Amino acid sequence: MMGETMALTAAVAFAKDNGDRFVDELKALLRIPSVSTAPEHVGDVRRAAEFCAAELTRIGLEHVRLIETSTADRAGYPLVYADWLHIPGKPTVLCYGHYDVQPAEPLDEWKSPPFEPEIRGENIYARGAVDDKGQMWMHVKALEALMVAGGGTLPVNVRVILEGEEEVGGEGIAAFVREHGEQLKADVALVSDTELFADGLPTLCVGLRGMIYTEIEARGPRTDLHSGMYGGAAPNPFVALAQIIAKLKDEDGKILVPGLYEKVQKPTDDELKAWKALPFDEEHYRETEVGSTVLTGEPGFSVMERTWARPTLEVHGMPGGFIGAGAKTVIPAKATAKVSLRLVPNMTPAETFAQLKGFVESIRPKGIVIEVRMLHSGDPIVVSTDNEFVRAATEAMRTVFGKETVFVRGGGSIPIVGDFVRHLKIPTVMMGFGLPDDNLHAPNEKFHLPNFHRGIESIIRWLQAVGA
Amino acid sequence: MMGETMALTAAVAFAKDNGDRFVDELKALLRIPSVSTAPEHVGDVRRAAEFCAAELTRIGLEHVRLIETSTADRAGYPLVYADWLHIPGKPTVLCYGHYDVQPAEPLDEWKSPPFEPEIRGENIYARGAVDDKGQMWMHVKALEALMVAGGGTLPVNVRVILEGEEEVGGEGIAAFVREHGEQLKADVALVSDTELFADGLPTLCVGLRGMIYTEIEARGPRTDLHSGMYGGAAPNPFVALAQIIAKLKDEDGKILVPGLYEKVQKPTDDELKAWKALPFDEEHYRETEVGSTVLTGEPGFSVMERTWARPTLEVHGMPGGFIGAGAKTVIPAKATAKVSLRLVPNMTPAETFAQLKGFVESIRPKGIVIEVRMLHSGDPIVVSTDNEFVRAATEAMRTVFGKETVFVRGGGSIPIVGDFVRHLKIPTVMMGFGLPDDNLHAPNEKFHLPNFHRGIESIIRWLQAVGA
Numbered sequence: 001m002m003g004e005t006m007a008l009t010a011a012v013a014f015a016k017d018n019g020d021r022f023v024d025e026l027k028a029l030l031r032i033p034s035v036s037t038a039p040e041h042v043g044d045v046r047r048a049a050e051f052c053a054a055e056l057t058r059i060g061l062e063h064v065r066l067i068e069t070s071t072a073d074r075a076g077y078p079l080v081y082a083d084w085l086h087i088p089g090k091p092t093v094l095c096y097g098h099y100d101v102q103p104a105e106p107l108d109e110w111k112s113p114p115f116e117p118e119i120r121g122e123n124i125y126a127r128g129a130v131d132d133k134g135q136m137w138m139h140v141k142a143l144e145a146l147m148v149a150g151g152g153t154l155p156v157n158v159r160v161i162l163e164g165e166e167e168v169g170g171e172g173i174a175a176f177v178r179e180h181g182e183q184l185k186a187d188v189a190l191v192s193d194t195e196l197f198a199d200g201l202p203t204l205c206v207g208l209r210g211m212i213y214t215e216i217e218a219r220g221p222r223t224d225l226h227s228g229m230y231g232g233a234a235p236n237p238f239v240a241l242a243q244i245i246a247k248l249k250d251e252d253g254k255i256l257v258p259g260l261y262e263k264v265q266k267p268t269d270d271e272l273k274a275w276k277a278l279p280f281d282e283e284h285y286r287e288t289e290v291g292s293t294v295l296t297g298e299p300g301f302s303v304m305e306r307t308w309a310r311p312t313l314e315v316h317g318m319p320g321g322f323i324g325a326g327a328k329t330v331i332p333a334k335a336t337a338k339v340s341l342r343l344v345p346n347m348t349p350a351e352t353f354a355q356l357k358g359f360v361e362s363i364r365p366k367g368i369v370i371e372v373r374m375l376h377s378g379d380p381i382v383v384s385t386d387n388e389f390v391r392a393a394t395e396a397m398r399t400v401f402g403k404e405t406v407f408v409r410g411g412g413s414i415p416i417v418g419d420f421v422r423h424l425k426i427p428t429v430m431m432g433f434g435l436p437d438d439n440l441h442a443p444n445e446k447f448h449l450p451n452f453h454r455g456i457e458s459i460i461r462w463l464q465a466v467g468a
Numbered sequence: 469m470m471g472e473t474m475a476l477t478a479a480v481a482f483a484k485d486n487g488d489r490f491v492d493e494l495k496a497l498l499r500i501p502s503v504s505t506a507p508e509h510v511g512d513v514r515r516a517a518e519f520c521a522a523e524l525t526r527i528g529l530e531h532v533r534l535i536e537t538s539t540a541d542r543a544g545y546p547l548v549y550a551d552w553l554h555i556p557g558k559p560t561v562l563c564y565g566h567y568d569v570q571p572a573e574p575l576d577e578w579k580s581p582p583f584e585p586e587i588r589g590e591n592i593y594a595r596g597a598v599d600d601k602g603q604m605w606m607h608v609k610a611l612e613a614l615m616v617a618g619g620g621t622l623p624v625n626v627r628v629i630l631e632g633e634e635e636v637g638g639e640g641i642a643a644f645v646r647e648h649g650e651q652l653k654a655d656v657a658l659v660s661d662t663e664l665f666a667d668g669l670p671t672l673c674v675g676l677r678g679m680i681y682t683e684i685e686a687r688g689p690r691t692d693l694h695s696g697m698y699g700g701a702a703p704n705p706f707v708a709l710a711q712i713i714a715k716l717k718d719e720d721g722k723i724l725v726p727g728l729y730e731k732v733q734k735p736t737d738d739e740l741k742a743w744k745a746l747p748f749d750e751e752h753y754r755e756t757e758v759g760s761t762v763l764t765g766e767p768g769f770s771v772m773e774r775t776w777a778r779p780t781l782e783v784h785g786m787p788g789g790f791i792g793a794g795a796k797t798v799i800p801a802k803a804t805a806k807v808s809l810r811l812v813p814n815m816t817p818a819e820t821f822a823q824l825k826g827f828v829e830s831i832r833p834k835g836i837v838i839e840v841r842m843l844h845s846g847d848p849i850v851v852s853t854d855n856e857f858v859r860a861a862t863e864a865m866r867t868v869f870g871k872e873t874v875f876v877r878g879g880g881s882i883p884i885v886g887d888f889v890r891h892l893k894i895p896t897v898m899m900g901f902g903l904p905d906d907n908l909h910a911p912n913e914k915f916h917l918p919n920f921h922r923g924i925e926s927i928i929r930w931l932q933a934v935g936a
Contacts, residue, residue: 037794103796109691168794209696213795222759223577224910227782228677228880231810232721232765232774234758238783238805242713249707251833253700290702291690291801292835297700306700314695315706316798321785322806326505326636327681327843328571329808329880330784330909337706338790340797342699365719367760375795412696412797441798442692 008464011149015141015456022141022456023124023449025055029099029133030117030126036077036100036168045164048099048133049078052140052162056082059144060152061160069165069172076172077164081183084147085157090467092157094186094426095143096416097136097193098166101128102441109443123446130434134447135192135455136162138433142459156467159186163416166193169213169376170415177419188389188466189420192455194432197408198279199448202397202458204390205430207308207409208417210343210380212353216241216360217336219369225331235367237335238321244370245337247363248356249313253297253306255341257359260311265346267309267409275304278406289436308409311352312342342411349377378415383427389466393429396461400454431458476932479617483609483924490609490924491592491917493523497567497601498585498594504545504568504636513632516567516601517546520608520630524550527612528620529628537633537640544640545632549651552615553625558935560625562654562894563611564884565604565661566634569596570909577911591914598902602915603660603923604630606901610927624935627654631884634661637681637844638883645887656857656934657888660923662878662900666747667916670865670926672858673898675776675877676885678811678848680821684709684828687802687837695797703835705803706789712838713805715831716824717781721765721774723809725827728779733814735777735877743772746874757904776877779820780810810879817845846883851895857934861897864929868922899926 015022034048035041049066057064061082069076077100085092104114104127112118117126124134139160146154161184163173177184194205220235249255267275282303286295297306306312320335322328343352357372364370383390385407394405410430417428433455439445483490502516503509517534525532529550537544545568553560572582572595580586585594592602607628614622629652631641645652662673688703717723735743750771754763765774774780788803790796811820825840832838851858853875862873878898885896901923907913 220760226909231780231782233763233771235760235764236782242710245710246714292688292703294835295701296703296835303701310700312699314699314704314799317789317791318786319791323785323787331782367762367764441694
């Protein structure tokens with residue numbers, strides 16, 4: 001025990017002494033535009049994988065390798081695997097992260113270029129700063145600190161698995177977990193892809209919404225037509241999509257797809273009570289995070305309930321037709337709406353998609369041919385707070401932040417957490433260090449550097465505790 | 469009179485003998501990608517102007533010059549002017565055309581590249597083949613034939629005015645006509661930017677719909693947001709636009725903007741009767757031109773009435789958000805709908821825009837900030853058939869085609885025709901030689917070459933008759 005305490009102290013000190021170098025390394029990783037949705041970045045995504053693999057090797061992990069993945073319709077991006085498994089009888093932790101990032105568009109809204117990380121104040125700005133390169137790097141750096149402090153040993157068995165397709169649906173890792181789960185055998189997973197409820201407030205995420213991401217394609221005329229000559233006779237796919245979308249969700253934010261709310265499981269009374277106790281100023285949230293004139297969403301539910309525990313439907317873009325500057329008078333042959341739904345516990349992607357598809361087809365406007373397709377999906381998740389790993393995380397964060405840790409849910413989806421439950425039969429500790437205003441998936445994404453360093457220390461303390 | 473008949477015969481023969489060369493010249497013009505909506509083609513648009521000016525000079529017109537234009541917010545494309553005014557006492561004809569073209573997108577639907585003209589069968593395929601380079605070239609070639617046949621003289625006074633901004637609203641020529649009308653003093657204008665009702669059927673267009681082209685911009689959150697984290701609290705601009713559009717037009721095609729139909733002037737009973745007599749097979753039209761499962765539009769009106777004499781509303785594209793392949797889970801800060809309305813006689817662009825804007829603002833969804841802006845507009849037009857120029861055109865086409873000429877309207881808009889009425893106080897003969905399936909503004913635009921040659925002969929005969 002004495003040795004463990006000394007090693008812990010040494011690891012924390014090492015992380016503190018090397019903090020600037022850790023940030024420099026992170027910058028190098030952020031400079032790689034590993035946008036997994038964009039065909040032109042194929043080489044960059046792979047380069048990010050190799051960057052991570054090289055560092056895992058350098059810090060002393062073993063069996064470091066790239067695991068190639070592929071799906072039915074395309075070659076995938078590799079998983080990066082590493083392990084250190086030299087303490088039989090101790091638990092094994094599976095550290096998960098992803099090295100791919102969202103597209104950076106719209107580029108003209110960035111104050112500094114998305115792939116030239118810039119530190120302004122205490123924040124580092126870049127695409128992927130917090131989602132998830134910065135948070136993934138905390139894992140790597142915590143392992144490095146423990147390895148140095150332990151003279152080449154870790155206090156716990158560790159496997160690392162990193163993916164490069166989180167932002168495009170994560171099919172590769174899902175298939176690997178499903179088919180080769182024995183290669184990831186562990187007792188608990190650690191995922192740092194969530195956020196603190198408020199700056200300085202240690203937060204564990206114990207629930208996530210699931211999702212289905214779909215495209216609704218509407219086809220009208222065989223070819224693009226001139227709207228002067230054919231307006232009045234030809235069906236317009238954009239007008240049809242507008243009519244459909246207006247029937248999917250009412251102006252209060254209630255989803256109108258029949259049956260959609262039937263299986264929705266309510267949060268427990270205890271959970272609702274705890275959410276009410278969280279420090280939350282709705283007006284401040286509206287002004288600083290959302291920035292709209294008013295908040296929207298289902299009447300009768302709090303913001304937390306609406307974003308964590310209620311299904312929602314959003315439209316992300318409507319490709320097709322003419323979107324350049326100026327005027328083109330076309331009735332396009334087709335138009336598409338990218339529509340996603342967030343799911344909450346007891347809803348399933350398959351059933352929700354079937355409900356959506358059936359309803360959209362039933363309200364198909366005259367003259368329009370409709371195709372509804374699912375691009376990817378993820379199950380909703382609730383993690384029990386009643387296990388030793390969550391308790392150790394609660395304690396580790398309390399120590400680092402000097403405050404009681406709170407439990408929240410997330411409105412987003414991390415499908416891999418559901419895969420870990422289903423195929424590896426292990427719980428996941430979701431210990432994330434982002435902030436609500438970190439601009440995830442948006443221009444000017446950032447990571448608050450003090451949280452990067454607190455995150456490393458929290459993970460060091462948690463890994464030490466899990467191995468104690 | 470004998471001399472005139474001989475000159476006419478010689479001009480027609482010259483056009484026949486030189487038909488292949490005329491097509492080669494047209495090909496050269498079509499190779500210039502003079503897309504006036506696209507900033508990257510600025511040099512090409514000007515090159516097309518210079519190409520036309522050089523040819524007008526070569527065939528013997530005088531005072532050939534480029535007239536620079538500009539609007540409040542950008543430099544414009546030049547007008548090309550030329551004249552030949554040596555027969556005092558004879559009428560002056562103003563030949564109008566435009567040398568700019570629509571964007572060629574979507575490129576992957578073209579069977580041959582849009583700016584590499586290709587003849588397949590009896591058609592020439594290229595962007596601008598019929599709209600309007602091919603039709604404008606008929607004017608130039610008719611003038612060349614008459615000039616050669618007349619030994620350096622024409623049978624009538626002629627001014628030529630070509631513009632390079634027809635596809636972006638034609639503000640430059642509109643301003644020039646308004647402010648320098650005396651430089652275009654004429655008795656009648658000739659515009660060839662319309663089509664035959666059916667192949668082989670000589671057709672004069674005596675009415676056009678007007679239009680307003682608008683953008684409806686919806687703003688929700690201050691910045692793009694993650695739909696997982698904020699779905700349920702943040703307003704979504706695409707959903708808002710869908711809700712708005714669904715309230716602008718019902719599923720039968722009726723426009724729901726209050727007051728919009730109030731001023732609509734019905735066609736005369738004679739006109740409706742003539743339209744009923746036109747050779748028109750609705751099922752053939754649906755299948756070969758529109759290609760949709762059914763036709764749409766206001767119940768109780770024929771296709772001709774719906775496309776020529778009723779206002780319509782169309783959505784052309786909805787820029788904003790994420791439109792790439794795959795999934796991006798964003799609630800965009802803003803989205804825009806490109807929405808145009810076609811106007812019929814007695815409606816005015818200003819009043820229609822005010823009605824649209826007022827209604828859209830009145831149905832603005834919660835949390836959304838709306839801006840409605842007009843990009844450009846044109847008046848609806850009806851031309852009297854009771855004048856000598858229209859009668860001469862009727863006769864010229866009857867001679868060339870060997871059939872009685874029919875009178876139709878067009879569903880599209882040619883704003884310059886309204887400007888000629890308002891500022892030059894002259895009627896316009898709309899003698900066009902396109903075909904209904906020429907794919908105007910769409911991929912695989914074409915011009916049926918026999919109609920190119922018939923058009924040249926019709927214009928030769930008409931100019932000769934006007935000067936007789």
